[in-house]
Amino acid sequence: MTSSLAEFSKAAQGLSRNPLGIIALFIVMVYGFAALVTTFADSLSATEKTPLIYFLVIFPVLVLGVFAWLVSTHSTKLFGPGDFKREENYVELMSATASLTLASVKREDTASAAPDIQSIVRSVQDAVPARDIAAARKQALWVDDSPGNNIDERHAFEAVGLQISLALSTDEALAAIERQSFALIISDMARKEGPTEGYVLLEKLRERGDSTPFLIYASADSQELRAEARHRGAQGSTNSAQVLFRTAMRIVLG
Structure with missing residues (x-):
């Protein structure tokens, strides 16, 4: 248990270095709370379960929509210097990455999959x-x-x-x-x-x-x-x- 918490803490520190990582942490946190609630779902009534089911279905679609909007309108703000091996070229690399991400979003079917940011x-x-x-x-x-x-x-x-x-x-x-x-x-x-x-x-x-x-x-x-x-x-x-x-x-x- 202690080892798992340490690994999660290390991963969280890495993700918190840029806006994309922070978004990922937020998604993990929200789904963590949803998982806790689901654990006790047997004690919930049908009326109480309905909002939870709607949330689990709608939330991924909402996240994908927000992500596509961010990439389309604020793509240059999604990366930090630590994302790049050569931080002295940060401005050029960020500009190239943002443009390539936006091009990928326009080309791909954003309803089925988001671009692989790390691959880009x-x-x-x-x-x-x-x-x-x-x-x-x-x-x-x-x-x-x-x-x-x-x-x-x-x-x-x-x-x-x-x-x-x-x-x-x-x-x-x-x-x-x-x-x-x-x-x-x-x-x-x-x-x-x-x-x-x-x-x-x-x-x-x-x-x-x-x-x-x-x-x-x-x-x-x-x-x-x-x-x-x-x-x-x-x-x-x-x-x-x-x-x-x-x-x-x-x-x-x-």
């Missing part, structure tokens, strides 16, 4: 280069006819030093590639030009002998789509903001 933090930590990306002037070209849909993803990249150039069409992308070289190209799939315009751009580049790493960031994802993208010469295909960030940074830093 680790992805951003791993992206921090041994050398300075900004000093190396690494640039990526992002091709999408609706750039407003990926603002948060681009902010996450820019926060760790990767410069992003935009192109709204295949022709605009090809013109940009003729003017300068890029460390990476990220493209959507369907555009006004056609439903598989991402592949059209990829094919034109490869026909030219251009081997610039190419990632497809689309609305759909499956093992078949990933295999098809690799078969056509892309380095990957995903609809996950976190997977995109992790894969792109591995390419840029490699």
Whole structure:
């Protein structure tokens, strides 16, 4: 019993270092009280049990809703310096993590699952280069006819030093590639030009002998789509903001 209390105290100290941990502690405390009440449920009448049942059903949904609201409106306030191994880069890392979290919330079905915050933090930590990306002037070209849909993803990249150039069409992308070289190209799939315009751009580049790493960031994802993208010469295909960030940074830093 003493050992369990000591372990809980240690875990509580770790969680209390940032707002997310405090929220988690609050949830544990509330459910702890609910568990105590449930222990004595046999002595409760049906009328007294009803509010408890409603609470146990509604509370998780309410917590998920509040969490989604916090991430959407106050994402930059959810992390503390202790969340990051390199605290001297706290501002940049926090900005990248917040943007990537918000992008994940927008992409995922928040009714079924919340983003894995610790996994996102680790992805951003791993992206921090041994050398300075900004000093190396690494640039990526992002091709999408609706750039407003990926603002948060681009902010996450820019926060760790990767410069992003935009192109709204295949022709605009090809013109940009003729003017300068890029460390990476990220493209959507369907555009006004056609439903598989991402592949059209990829094919034109490869026909030219251009081997610039190419990632497809689309609305759909499956093992078949990933295999098809690799078969056509892309380095990957995903609809996950976190997977995109992790894969792109591995390419840029490699």
